[in-house]
């Protein structure tokens with residue numbers, strides 16, 4: 001179905017209903033003025049051209065109105081972030097009540113662990129997956145210790161079978177069943193940052209709930225990458241960032257989901273601040289904290305309007321294009337990448353599962369630990385931006401909104417040469 005030629009890649013681009021979206025983004029150029037082959041949306045998504053105007057319009061309001069900008073003008077800052085909720089809810093498959101834009105990911109994870117990790121002597125464990133992102137590990141381990149437990153007893157790590165890269169779904173369920181009665185929380189990446197494996201969040205949640213566990217997901221690598229139905233899948237909470245596939249800009253404000261069944265759980269312990277207070281009395285300066293309903297009740301601090309404006313510019317694109325069309329192209333684009341890589345033959349392995357249900361845009365490529373870094377340096381010297389994860393993993397992620405099939409074709413050619421060069425020195429050829 002695919003062909004390993006430039007003409008074929010260009011034909012796919014010609015038939016691509018999303019090809020015009022590339023023009024909505026600034027594609028960085030190399031020193032000679034040609035565009036990078038940018039396959040790094042798993043790390044930092046590219047800038048929507050509309051972000052500049054979105055930020056400038058906030059700057060203009062600030063210049064012209066000063067503090068009055070909070071309550072006047074076409075986009076008052078007091079509820080600027082709240083107005084993004086319908087788009088955000090659409091992106092993660094939730095009700096607007098269930099989502100909020102706030103802080104950044106690790107902060108949100110810690111805040112929600114305060115409410116949703118409530119260990120007892122009998123039930124204190126947290127199930128995580130192998131290759132949990134280090135920041136999550138630090139947060140989770142510290143929370144365990146904060147409650148007086150020992151992370152080495154309390155952490156249950158799901159691991160792949162010997163000789164395998166990704167987790168087997170049946171093994172995940174089996175572990176939840178085995179450890180369930182002593183487990184307080186199942187806390188997984190919806191799509192693992194390292195292997196690129198997408199998990200069946202619905203079934204995992206169902207199994208964990210059967211065992212009486214709370215369920216949370218880190219969706220940093222899933223949001224804007226794959227369609228999500230959080231309300232229906234039913235986890236208790238989720239957190240994510242907007243700077244990867246959502247293209248909201250470096251350190252853009254993050255997102256959080258709290259299922260509607262907790263919307264009025266005002267007795268849950270939580271850390272609080274004025275922005276999470278009931279909006280009707282927020283400015284009446286009462287001393288007692290009264291949480292806002294829904295995810296908004298976990299906000300602490302007023303949202304950073306300038307950086308939220310960039311997220312809004314990006315969410316407008318998602319609203320316009322739709323996650324279904326984005327995913328349809330993504331499957332084709334990453335499918336083409338996988339096909340081209342399969343034509344190479346050897347010298348590396350694809351760690352990411354084969355089945356489209358088990359991955360998003362990213363393919364993780366295990367290159368030899370000895371010359372792997374040389375392969376990566378060679379890619380970079382030849383105008384390819386992807387990323388490197390120790391000890392031997394190159395992550396390549398064609399993002400359907402701005403990557404072309406030609407990008408993927410060119411990447412595969414340069415990767416082939418990098419492998420052939422074995423001791424890749426990073427010299428451009």
Ligand SMILES: Cc1ncc(COP(=O)(O)O)c(C=O)c1O
Nearest residue numbers: 104105106107133135193220241
């Ligand atoms: C899976 C995952 N979790 C957590 C983080 C940390 O994000 P932040 O610095 O926004 O807290 C990242 C950052 O890339 C990530 O990929």
